[in-house]
Amino acid sequence: MKLAVIKESRAGENRVALSPTVAAALIKAGHEVYLESGAGLGSAFPDSAYQAVGVKIGSKADALSQCDMLTHVNPPTADEVGELRNGTSLMSFVYPDLNPGILDALKAKNIAVFAMEAVPRISRAQSMDALSSQANLAGYKAVILGAENLTKIFPLMMTAAGTVTPGRVLIFGAGVAGLQAIATAKRLGAVVEVSDVRPETKEQVESLGGKFIEVKADNAVQVEGGYAKDVSAEFLQKQKEAVEKSLFNADLVITTALVRGGKAPVLISEEQVAKMKFGSVVVDMAVEQGGNCAMSKSGETVEVNGVRIIGALNLPSSLATNASELYAKNIQNLFNQLTNENGLAFDMEDEITAGCLLCGGPIAAGS
Template sequence: MILGILKEPSPETRVSLHPEAVKVLTGSGNQVLIETGAGDSSFLSDAVYQEAGATVKSRVEVLETAEMIFQITPLDAEDQKKLSRGKYLVGVYQPLVARELMKSLAETGVTLLSMDSIPRITRAQSMDVLSSMSTVSGYKAVLLAAANLPRFFPMLMTAAGTIAPAKVLIIGAGVAGLQAIATAKRLGAVVEAFDTRPSVKEQVESLGGKFVEVPGAVEDKGAGGYAVEQSEEYKQKQSEMLEKSIIKSDVVITTALIPGRKAPILITRSMLEKMKAGAVVVDLAAANGGNCEGTENNKTVTLSGVTIIGNSALPASMPEDASKMYSKNVQNLLKLLLNEDKINLNFEDEIIKGTCITHDGAIIYEPLLK
């Protein structure tokens, strides 16, 4: 099969397939085309890809020749026009949010595989892009917070006196939250974490964090590890409990998302006004509206003396390792999809069924159809 890797539009710095994956794919009989300079922002030169077996081509040549095309960010309208019916497209498309784009791609007749829709089941862990990129985001969020906080993270005992450690609150103990807990602890902070899922308490405590528990949470084991909508009574209790932790924290990192919905507001303006001057909020839910009132996606703002960092593109700030992780996820998915050098689109497989959004001129992704 002819596979094509496209250069990502700025500000994205990652690349879909790492040379290590290219070497494996060409070794199994596939032909790999790569757009000139596609790996430059990830510190991977065209020469490195050529050594791995790829052929360097122009963007137009890749779009026209490749049978399966890889670009992390959605293709723009001009690129979509260059796609012929029956091609395969692999990237991160957020189908529950970008509904009009899904209709447009279906009309084009391409088969779209959205890496962020891979079912969160045990068998698919090696393909789970959301988990891989959340690991990067959780780690980098703590480093951003430390860089912007006007205080030390660890406790320091100096000739000038003792400096108390920073207090960090992590809201949401998914993959990003757990990585943030681990990183903040390594930097010497005192860490608390909150999540609506009581089942994550043990994981939080195993990393050295204190679990902030609000009784009465509803947990759905069928939600793929995500939080679910809670009752109004619970939300009130949650807000009261969180406020106590928020106003005493030097750093708050928020990661709370509900798939297909606007991110819940967990830090209100009144809470910001009560926080310490110089405190930092890093909002990893910024792309979906943010967990903090006042968050602006991909911007840093200051409200009531609190620095609010809204950044939904943290994986792109560590392009080399983030690309390697993303590429490995894609490579593992291709093991299911490619039978030698031919496509095997088996809709009886729940991973393929859950990842495929459009096929044969129609939207087939069940959550979107509902």
């Protein structure tokens, strides 16, 4: 098959869909890879690194017009879809609920769309799980970003001039991003407390050295695909009460809580922000889905009563080399799963194929 890699059109995006290492592996397996010149520069992958492994370098138009599959990080633009041949395929994050127009354009050209965010969260698909690979890096970066914005250090220090007490970090959400944030903050010497609506995450939190804040509630929280679902107002109120002491004592607060297919829950109210420590920092990782902090602004840093609130967008892009390496491996593993010697297999009996194929192929044929 012929695979294309083009520059990402999203503002501030530094990632690229295929790294030179993965491109080399695909070429060795008998495929061809076409790259828009300069597509890898944001990830510190020059054209020469791709040329050295046999990638064909050219214009965006060349790559799109010749490919059987476009590999991408973000959803392509309408213009990019227009340049693809009918009946080709796309492998990228798609988020159709947020990009309905793009999905319609892809359907109109009978393009088989494999959505990276729709890869099932099952054991045998872990190597293809781009949501997790990128969230892992985002959790790390959130702690680093928070530390940079604080006016104090994380670790306990005992010096001749006196003792410096350790920084206190509160993390909402113990998913992939939250767990990495715990590990990173602990390595930097902070005291870490964690709140999650799923009581079964307590063991994971404690294994990383965090303190789990338990919420006593009568009704259990439903979980779907690793995400909390249908969190009741009663539960959120009890969670609010349980974490307030920790929230008001925290130096850094990181929020990661998402609800799949819906708006992120507000976990920190305007009234609570007013009671937080002067000089404390909030890194809201859910701001693209509405935010976990009522005062967050997407892509902006605001200060309210001495509290710095960072609406963190696309943190993996700030670690583009590693993010692209991991994403490219996710792409490679999914591609290998979906193809055989004749090309795309479209095995709709397979849970992975059925889960991530949004349109095109057998779906377009009505099977």
